[in-house]
Amino acid sequence: MDDLTLAQRLADAAGAAIRPWFRRPFLVEMKEDFSPVTAADRDAEAAIRRLLDEYRPEDGVIGEEYGDDRADAERVWVLDPIDGTRAFVAGRPLFGTLIALMEGGQPVLGVIDQCIIGDRWLAGPDHPTTLNGQRVHARRCPDLADARIGTTSPQAFGADDFVQFEHVRRAAADTLYGGDCHNYGLVAAGHLDAVVESGLKLHDWAALAPIITGAGGVIMDWHGQPLSQGHDDGGRVIAAGDAELAATIAGLLTG
Structure with missing residues (x-):
């Protein structure tokens, strides 16, 4: 098999x-x-x-x-x-x-x-x-002002991370809460443009990475680095259908 x-x-x-x-x-x-x-x-x-x-x-x-x-x-x-x-x-x-x-x-x-x-x-x-x-194919949406983004819960962010996330939320066209892993599937299917989260563990993101990249999207940490088993950025993850959009979000999160 x-x-x-x-x-x-x-x-x-x-x-x-x-x-x-x-x-x-x-x-x-x-x-x-x-x-x-x-x-x-x-x-x-x-x-x-x-x-x-x-x-x-x-x-x-x-x-x-x-x-x-x-x-x-x-x-x-x-x-x-x-x-x-x-x-x-x-x-x-x-x-x-x-x-x-x-x-x-x-x-x-x-x-x-x-x-x-x-x-x-x-x-x-x-x-x-x-x-x-x-x-399925991720949607091309390079402009954050046109993007629908998601995250599971504001409470999942640490205090400093939430402050940075707020910069992204205010700049996005719309923000949806809840959804857990389903949000990443929606990015892959072109219904949601990006997901931003913090505090994820290996079992939270490992299955998501092939789903996102296999649909033409990108998934990375907040500093733009790829995710791997030995890498840890505090579980900070960006998944997006558009690489330009992901870069814009990363800049707001770390700038």
Whole structure:
């Protein structure tokens, strides 16, 4: 089974584990970083790991809920079973399962799967980004004054980062809040022009990078540097459909 086919099998398994919990009673726990976790998060990651153990036993795995296994391997799968657990808890179908494959510390394959409304973005080697099987393209929008931008929550920014983000928000045509990983899929599909965030971890962005670049967009840190497994700029990320727009945003964020 090739990696793209396997990645979709992994997403199918995660969705099957998540759907029975959606809008049903369940316990919400708070982790040490004050982020919520549910049985759905854990069941979904466990389902993915079972398949990886079967089909890719030599590959490494880094998961949000169950930690690292052979994280120094050449090939590493990076998992966020529910990106947007707060949205999931609230019954909002804007969360997603994120599955990435890293090779040599670089993300080469990504899946964003929204198992309730049925949106699935997929990108990988020799496979430009698709949404539900149809190729998508990011929108060319070089002028921030014409751009629709998104971010999950103002509260996710540190105080200094939020001040810088406000420069971008004021200059943009419109700003949307909420959406988590779904926002990045919307950039890839040309519906949203950029996403700006801070505090992301590897499992938050690894799957997003191939999705954005495979649609002709750009994803980078606030200083314009590419994202990689060993790179850390405080989880500060810009994703945009247009490289000129990304550069303008980066200038406002760091200037």
